[in-house]
Amino acid sequence: MEQFLHDNSIFIVLTIVAVILAGIFAYMFAIDRKITKLEKTIADELESIDKI
Secondary structure, X not given: OHHHHHHOHHHHHHXXXXXXXXHHHHHHHHHHHXXXXXXXXXXXXXXXXXXX
16 A cells, blocks of 8 residues: 555645645635626616616
């Protein structure tokens, strides 16, 4: 097992970095969707107030 980790350490590090980056991008995508939904809701509310 120790020899395997020594021989393939760069692939292990790359895998960990890829998983972390994928998590960050997924989180950013989710936050972007929530912000877009909030912006649309606020714009609709302001539009309905302006009509009054």
